[in-house]
Amino acid sequence: MTPSASSAVREDPPQGTNPEPVDPHYLRDITALGDTLEIRARKAIWSKSRIKLVDRGVRIDSRLYERLMQFKLQPAIEECLEIADAVSVEDLRRETIRLLESDSGYACLREPAANPKAVLSVMGQVPIDSGLAVRMTVMRERRPAMYAHAVGVAALAVCLAGKAGIAGDRLRRAAAAGIYHDIGEMHVDPQLLEPVRALDENERRHIYTHPLTAYFVLQEHDCCSGGVADAVLEHHERIDGSGYPRGIRGDELGKPGRLLALAEMSAAFFAPKLASGALQRMRVVLRLNHRRLDAALTDMLIDVVQKVAPNQAAPEPADSAAVIAKSGAIRAVVEDWRQLHAAGGEDSAAFHWAAERMRDLERALHEAGLGILDADALAGVIGQDAVACRELAAAVREFGWLLQEVVNGVYRDPAVVPGERLARWASMTRQKIAA
Ligand SMILES: [Fe+2]
Numbered sequence: 001m002t003p004s005a006s007s008a009v010r011e012d013p014p015q016g017t018n019p020e021p022v023d024p025h026y027l028r029d030i031t032a033l034g035d036t037l038e039i040r041a042r043k044a045i046w047s048k049s050r051i052k053l054v055d056r057g058v059r060i061d062s063r064l065y066e067r068l069m070q071f072k073l074q075p076a077i078e079e080c081l082e083i084a085d086a087v088s089v090e091d092l093r094r095e096t097i098r099l100l101e102s103d104s105g106y107a108c109l110r111e112p113a114a115n116p117k118a119v120l121s122v123m124g125q126v127p128i129d130s131g132l133a134v135r136m137t138v139m140r141e142r143r144p145a146m147y148a149h150a151v152g153v154a155a156l157a158v159c160l161a162g163k164a165g166i167a168g169d170r171l172r173r174a175a176a177a178g179i180y181h182d183i184g185e186m187h188v189d190p191q192l193l194e195p196v197r198a199l200d201e202n203e204r205r206h207i208y209t210h211p212l213t214a215y216f217v218l219q220e221h222d223c224c225s226g227g228v229a230d231a232v233l234e235h236h237e238r239i240d241g242s243g244y245p246r247g248i249r250g251d252e253l254g255k256p257g258r259l260l261a262l263a264e265m266s267a268a269f270f271a272p273k274l275a276s277g278a279l280q281r282m283r284v285v286l287r288l289n290h291r292r293l294d295a296a297l298t299d300m301l302i303d304v305v306q307k308v309a310p311n312q313a314a315p316e317p318a319d320s321a322a323v324i325a326k327s328g329a330i331r332a333v334v335e336d337w338r339q340l341h342a343a344g345g346e347d348s349a350a351f352h353w354a355a356e357r358m359r360d361l362e363r364a365l366h367e368a369g370l371g372i373l374d375a376d377a378l379a380g381v382i383g384q385d386a387v388a389c390r391e392l393a394a395a396v397r398e399f400g401w402l403l404q405e406v407v408n409g410v411y412r413d414p415a416v417v418p419g420e421r422l423a424r425w426a427s428m429t430r431q432k433i434a435a
C-alpha cells in the first residue's frame with residue numbers, strides 16, 4: 001500500500017531494502033566535494049552485481065561521478081570512504097554552541113530553564129559511525145543550511161526530551177533522530193527544496209519520500225538502533241493522521257516521533273535568525289495545530305520560548321488590508337467547501353480525507369478563539385488592537401498553509417484520484433490562497 005491521503009489503518013514500518021532507484025544528487029554532492037576536500041576509498045567500491053568500480057586508496061572526485069552513477073553500489077558508498085575533517089561529535093557540539101550564541105531563536109536554549117549544559121553534553125554524545133560521519137560531512141559542506149537545521153532541531157529535541165523526563169540513551173537517541181532526520185533530503189534534487197519553487201504533484205511526492213529514505217539508511221547503522229529510524233520516519237506525521245509518508249494517527253505516532261515532529265515544525269520559526277514577531281507567530285501556529293501535535297510537549301516548548309519573548313524587538317505592525325484580503329479568500333474557500341459538502345461531495349477516499357481535515361481545521365480555528373471567518377468581528381479587532389491584529393495575521397497565514405496542505409494531501413497518493421468536483425475545489429483553493 002502506498003502512503004495514502006486516506007490511510008486510517010495502522011501500517012507496520014516498511015520492511016526490506018530501499019525501493020528507491022539510485023538517485024544522482026547524493027552521489028553528485030559526494031564526488032563534487034572530493035574536488036575540494038580529500039576523500040579516499042578506504043576499501044574498494046563494488047557494484048551490487050560484484051563489479052569492482054574503484055580500488056582501495058583511490059581519491060574520489062567529480063571525475064568518478066559518471067562511472068559510479070551507472071551502478072547500484074553495495075555497500076553504500078559512504079561505508080567505503082574516508083574523508084578529511086569528517087564531522088565528529090565535537091563538531092556537532094561546536095555547531096550547537098554557535099547556534100545558541102547566534103541571533104536565531106535557538107538562543108532560547110541558553111536560558112537556565114532550557115538546561116543548556118545538559119543539552120550541550122548530550123549533543124557531544126550523538127551516536128555516529130564512519131558512514132554517518134561521511135554523510136554529515138557532505139551535508140555540512142554542500143548543504144550548510146540543512147546541517148544547521150539538523151543540529152538546531154536536535155538541540156531543541158534534546159531540551160524538550162529533558163524537560164519531559166527522558167534521560168540516558170533515550171536522550172541520545174532523541175539527539176540522533178534530530179541530527180539525521182533530513183538525511184533523506186540529500187537524495188532529493190536541491191532545486192525542489194528551494195522555498196520559492198512551485199512544485200507539481202510528482203515533485204511533491206518525491207519530497208514526501210525523504211523520511212522513508214532516511215529510515216532505510218539508518219536501519220543499516222547499528223549505532224542508531226533502538227528507535228532512531230522510527231522517529232525519523234515519523235517526523236512529518238501528525239497525530240490527526242494528516243502527515244506523511246504513512247498518514248498514521250493517534251498512538252501510532254510514538255513519543256520520539258512526536259517530539260521530533262514538534263521540534264522540526266518549531267525550528268522553522270527560529271532560523272536562520274529570529275525574525276521580529278516570530279515567537280508570537282509560532283505560538284499562534286502551535287495553537288492552530290494543537291490537535292496535530294503532542295499537547296504536553298507543545299506546552300513545554302511554549303514555556304521555553306516564553307523566556308526569550310520579552311527580549312524580542314517589537315514586531316512590525318501587521319498589514320491590516322492584507323489580513324482582511326487573505327481572510328476573505330479563506331472565507332470563500334471554506335464557503336466553497338461547505339457547498340461542495342452540502343451537495344453530497346463525492347464518494348472517494350480523497351474526499352473523505354479532505355472532509356475530515358476541513359472539519360478539524362474549522363474546529364481548530366474556533367477553538368483558538370480567532371474567529372476569522374466572521375468578517376465583522378475581524379474588522380472590529382483589526383481596528384482596535386495591534387497585538388490581536390498581528391495574531392490574526394499569523395493565524396490567517398497559517399490557515400492558508402493548512403488549506404494548501406489539505407489540497408496537497410488530496411493528491412498525495414497517486415493511486416487515489418480525486419473526482420471532478422473535488423479537483424475543481426482544490427484548484428480554486430490553490431488560486432485563491434495564492435492570490
Ligand atoms: Fe527538517
Ligand SMILES: [Fe+2]
Nearest residue numbers: 181182235236
Ligand atoms: Fe523532513
